[in-house]
Amino acid sequence: MPEISAVLEKVIRIFEKSGVEYGDVRFDSSTSTGISKNVAEENFASGSIQGYHIRVLRDSEWRAISLSEVEERTVLSSAKKLTKFSPTLKEKSSYSKLKPWTFKKRYKCRKDPAGVDLEEKIKLVRELYERLKGFDERIVNAGARYADDIVEYFMNTEGSELHYRAPVIRVVLVSFAKLGKNVQVDHVAHGGFGLGYEFIDRLDTEEDCRAASKGAVELLNADRAPSGKLPVVLDAEMAGLIAHESFGHGLEADQVLRNRSFLSDMLGKKVASNLVTIVDNSSYESAYGSYPFDDEGVRSRKNTLVERGILKNFLHSRETASSFNIASTGNGRAESFSHKIFVRMSNTYFEKREWKLEEMLEDIDYGVYLIKGSHGMEDPLGGGLQISSVKGCLIEHGKLTKLLRSISLSGNVLELLRNVDAVGGDFKLDSGTCGKGFEDFVRVTSGGPSLRVKEAIVGGG
Numbered sequence: 243m244p245e246i247s248a249v250l251e252k253v254i255r256i257f258e259k260s261g262v263e264y265g266d267v268r269f270d271s272s273t274s275t276g277i278s279k280n281v282a283e284e285n286f287a288s289g290s291i292q293g294y295h296i297r298v299l300r301d302s303e304w305r306a307i308s309l310s311e312v313e314e315r316t317v318l319s320s321a322k323k324l325t326k327f328s329p330t331l332k333e334k335s336s337y338s339k340l341k342p343w344t345f346k347k348r349y350k351c352r353k354d355p356a357g358v359d360l361e362e363k364i365k366l367v368r369e370l371y372e373r374l375k376g377f378d379e380r381i382v383n384a385g386a387r388y389a390d391d392i393v394e395y396f397m398n399t400e401g402s403e404l405h406y407r408a409p410v411i412r413v414v415l416v417s418f419a420k421l422g423k424n425v426q427v428d429h430v431a432h433g434g435f436g437l438g439y440e441f442i443d444r445l446d447t448e449e450d451c452r453a454a455s456k457g458a459v460e461l462l463n464a465d466r467a468p469s470g471k472l473p474v475v476l477d478a479e480m481a482g483l484i485a486h487e488s489f490g491h492g493l494e495a496d497q498v499l500r501n502r503s504f505l506s507d508m509l510g511k512k513v514a515s516n517l518v519t520i521v522d523n524s525s526y527e528s529a530y531g532s533y534p535f536d537d538e539g540v541r542s543r544k545n546t547l548v549e550r551g552i553l554k555n556f557l558h559s560r561e562t563a564s565s566f567n568i569a570s571t572g573n574g575r576a577e578s579f580s581h582k583i584f585v586r587m588s589n590t591y592f593e594k595r596e597w598k599l600e601e602m603l604e605d606i607d608y609g610v611y612l613i614k615g616s617h618g619m620e621d622p623l624g625g626g627l628q629i630s631s632v633k634g635c636l637i638e639h640g641k642l643t644k645l646l647r648s649i650s651l652s653g654n655v656l657e658l659l660r661n662v663d664a665v666g667g668d669f670k671l672d673s674g675t676c677g678k679g680f681e682d683f684v685r686v687t688s689g690g691p692s693l694r695v696k697e698a699i700v701g702g703g
Contacts, residue, residue, distance in 0.1 A: 351438025
């Protein structure tokens with residue numbers, strides 16, 4: 243789209259002539275398809291949105307404007323007006339300059355989702371639903387969702403010129419089983435960045451549907467989990483919930499600057515056992531939360547947050563990084579051109595080690611194994627831990643025995659991390675979305691290996 247590039251260049255020239263300290267302009271173009279089906283309804287949504295996000299720094303104060311109007315005259319007029327605002331804040335912001343760079347990439351895929359007929363996608367969702375629902379008569383409801391999305395341009399006054407076009411795909415399967423008043427649920431989800439519709443072809447959707455429905459049915463006869471302080475083993479999804487929800491939100495530097503993070507004064511200090519290394523890696527190949535550069539034009543990268551138990555870094559946007567007099571970590575993200583840029587996670591996970599699951603279990607006389615993350619609550623101010631699994635297993639004399647229903651894990655996240663005494667050699671990432679509060683959703687993944695914790699507070703979920 244050369245005409246878009248020309249408009250961006252004109253906006254930058256306006257910034258340069260106006261004498262602002264810094265300016266950038268981002269053009270987002272998103273063409274998306276969303277299809278879902280359950281027992282009650284089918285929903286289809288397909289469309290495009292596009293617009294500009296224009297931002298300047300003048301007299302150490304940031305201002306921004308979003309435009310869904312893409313007519314060149316309107317864009318340039320708005321850019322000129324933005325440069326003439328009168329600073330009002332007493333507390334000023336600064337920024338650290340970055341070297342300009344260029345990135346232009348069209349992610350290659352064998353089957354561009356935009357070229358796949360809508361009817362084919364609808365047929366896929368209907369087939370997935372029928373497989374889920376038809377597994378067993380006790381499956382009373384099921385849900386199948388497919389979504390794809392695609393593009394972004396960025397320029398700034400430092401000379402960076404960035405552009406990519408990348409498809410993003412996600413499939414979510416959910417099954418509900420019922421026996422009397424007992425209702426149980428299980429799910430499977432897959433997502434990827436920079437992958438074409440061939441991503442669907444590579445999935446074993448028949449096995450995924452079977453796993454979700456079989457899991458829900460089996461939970462109808464599962465036991466309630468024991469309560470109290472017990473040794474626990476967490477699978478990769480549960481580890482991911484801890485890395486993202488319980489711990490990761492406290493690493494967002496805007497929370498730190500507002501004194502709303504339990505980690506504010508912990509930089510350089512021990513926050514976990516020596517076995518624990520946690521990273522946020524926006525450059526992880528094909529992961530659902532990946533991107534080549536963030537919404538401030540900062541190159542994606544692997545950021546080590548906790549290294550062998552020591553807190554090494556917070557997550558930063560350009561604005562928060564300047565307050566710390568360091569470089570941005572590339573975590574300035576926005577849901578779209580119409581949303582504010584916040585510090586956000588990308589792909590957040592524990593790094594694996596070498597333990598096998600059998601080795602983790604063998605030293606536990608009585609405990610629980612938590613399987614598949616269900617949901618969690620963030621507490622960046624207090625560091626509280628409150629997450630739940632879809633299911634689990636009782637551990638008796640080093641062996642997995644009874645199947646258990648949803649298990650809750652509570653307490654303090656730092657206490658749990660310091661009690662990690664084994665880290666597995668397995669690894670898995672789980673795709674999802676994350677809101678800043680209850681809105682401004684962005685793509686993320688979380689996960690890692692299995693973890694063993696010497697003692698944690700558990701209960702029936």
